[in-house]
Amino acid sequence: MxxxxxxxxxxxxxxxxxxxxxxxxxxxxxxxxxxxxxxxxxxxxxxxxxxxxxxxxxxxxxxxxxxxxxxxxxxxxxxxxxxxxxxxxxxxxxxxxxxxxxxxxxxxxxxxxxxxxxxxxxxxxxxxxxxSMPVIRALREGLAGERIERLYGILNGTTNYILTRMEEEGLPFSEALREAQEAGYAEADPSLDISGRDALQKLVVLLRVAFGISASPGEVFCEGIEGITPQDIEYAREFGYKVKLLATAKRVGEGIEARVHPTLVPQKSMLANVREEFNALELVGEGVGHQLFYGKGAGxxxxxxxxxxxxxxxxxxxxxxxxxxxxxxLDSSGLKLMPVEEAVMPYYFRFLALDRPGVLAQIARVLASEGISIASVIQKGRAEEAVPIVMMTHEAREDAVRRAVARIDELEVVRGRTQVIRVEEL
CATH class of the missing domain: 3.40.50.720 (NAD(P)-binding Rossmann-like Domain)
Structure with a gap:
């Protein structure tokens, strides 16, 4: 027997x-x-x-x-x-x-x-x-001898479903969330999901397995999708991107950069085409290159x-x-988490500014003073009141972006808070 x-x-x-x-x-x-x-x-x-x-x-x-x-x-x-x-x-x-x-x-x-x-x-x-994605076992067994350089994850089905509905149907966040709740993809209290904290917890687990680093959720930058609008999704499309709640971890020098936030990813990338409640994890190894895991992340x-x-x-x-x-x-790698303020990446900005001559120049001067270079700009229509000015930047440091945005928001010609979305070229 x-x-x-x-x-x-x-x-x-x-x-x-x-x-x-x-x-x-x-x-x-x-x-x-x-x-x-x-x-x-x-x-x-x-x-x-x-x-x-x-x-x-x-x-x-x-x-x-x-x-x-x-x-x-x-x-x-x-x-x-x-x-x-x-x-x-x-x-x-x-x-x-x-x-x-x-x-x-x-x-x-x-x-x-x-x-x-x-x-x-x-x-x-x-x-x-x-x-259903066997990512832990893949990292601990199939890729045990591999040096993982980067990982990018869509790790929460609720937020991915919401962003998919906003993208494909033009729904505002609140309506897409209601649909997710009716479909059973979001809880009555969806705060753990939409705040990014669910994906954050999963990223902390992955940091231990992929990089040998012990971190607490409070040490990793996290931002949810509550502030994403159909307007942002449409502008992202014009620039050639889609918006995803992305968990990111990568080796930078002797440290690990880790963060969870809404991210613009290229439309042609694998992760951009993960729809509805599905999850995906893209691993980039030193020897194996890109590996993608895809499947239902809950249920x-x-x-x-x-x-x-x-x-x-x-x-x-x-x-x-x-x-x-x-x-x-157990933490044995000796790697440390980098402060998010040191992260370097491109950015998407959406300003709401008065439609006057010289406004764009004022914004550009502030950005230039912090070493932030503009890659492209969209400004549509004219109005007596404020109009959106949308920019994509070249790579910039997070701390410089924060200082610049704080100064721009104080300009007399700017109305409301600037929308900032980080970009990963994958």
Whole structure:
């Protein structure tokens, strides 16, 4: 009889119920089996579309953690607490852990990985980034010997759906958000997604895996899509770009530049053509060049499949007696995050200025004083009131752009705040 590893699941929601379904249907391997031993959730009464034997269910997560039949604990409740406590307790009892909890790993990754090293167990987190895209495993295994130079990610399906609707239908942000909520792609409270914080948490996880750097979300610049307008999307199109919420990380000298914000990307680039709720990650390696991963970044079934891949991997390692690999996730690269103020890239500006002679010259003088060179300008129509002046710049430093925009916004001929969108040529 082939050996079997017992699985305990904490969290029986959208993803948890799909993981339980997979385990009950059977994740068959020729050399071992995975068997569901316990499922814990505060609500085990509400139907989930999957029948679980009553003796396997509990409302007490400690039963899962303490069960001697459970070798791997799957945490799928999300948030920081009590997920952190449950994971650390499971590790202390010598159990491997699988989690999809990007927020927890972004905030408490060092603590969890150190605990796992000390206990001699492993942690799987493929499902924390990219849903169905196997990006964590690709970085840790297929590209383990590769030096990653840059990565660019569309890591949030909600914001990509919203920007797609704004681009293709000309919808304002508020209406596109409402459509996303009606379609089930956005929560009733969408702030985590539209603020960029969801993508930020995923980027922090990727920084650890791709560059060996431990960072906290507060150390990485983040800006959401709330201020993007159909006007910006149309002007971007005229310049040959599309607007995406992009997570970016790249080697610059001896440091890593990391940021999340709306970004103009060339229309012909691969990432520009990722539509609706889909995610994508483009990796650029020193030897392999460009690698693209594409797929659904969320949802019960895609995420459950990523959890299942971790279960198979950890079970195989556990049965073979191989040494856990979690130690490689501790910060050992010596690389540091660069201040975002030192970042250099092209920029898109949209000013609202009075339609008078000499206005463009005033703006250009301020930009020139900060070393910012104009690449192209669009100014349409004439009006008695303010009109938009839209510019693309050559590469400029972030701190110089901030100083210039602050001064321009104080000019007597300028109305309102300048719209600034960063550009990546990919």
């Amino acid at each position: 082939k050996p079997c590893i017992g699985i305990g699941v904490i969290g029986f929601g959208t993803v948890g119920s799909e993981v339980v379904r997979l385990l009950l249907e059977g994740i068959e391997r020729p050399d071992f089996g995975l068997e569901l031993k316990k499922v814990a959730d505060l609500d085990i009464v509400t139907p989930r579309g999957v029948e679980v034997p009553k003796e396997l269910t509990t409302t007490d997560a400690e039963e899962v953690i303490e069960s001697e039949e459970v070798g791997i604990v799957v945490e799928l409740i999300g948030g920081i607490e009590p997920a952190r406590t449950y994971i650390l307790e499971a590790i202390a009892r010598g159990k491997d852990v699988v989690t999809a909890n990007k927020a927890l790993l972004a905030q408490c990754g060092d603590e969890i990985f150190h605990a796992a090293v000390e206990a001699g167990v492993d942690v799987g987190f493929e499902a924390s980034v990219g849903g 019960g079934r895609p995420t459950a499949r990523a959890v299942a891949s971790d279960l198979v991997s950890l079970a195989s390692r556990r049965l073979s007696g191989a040494t856990p690999r979690v130690g490689e996730l």
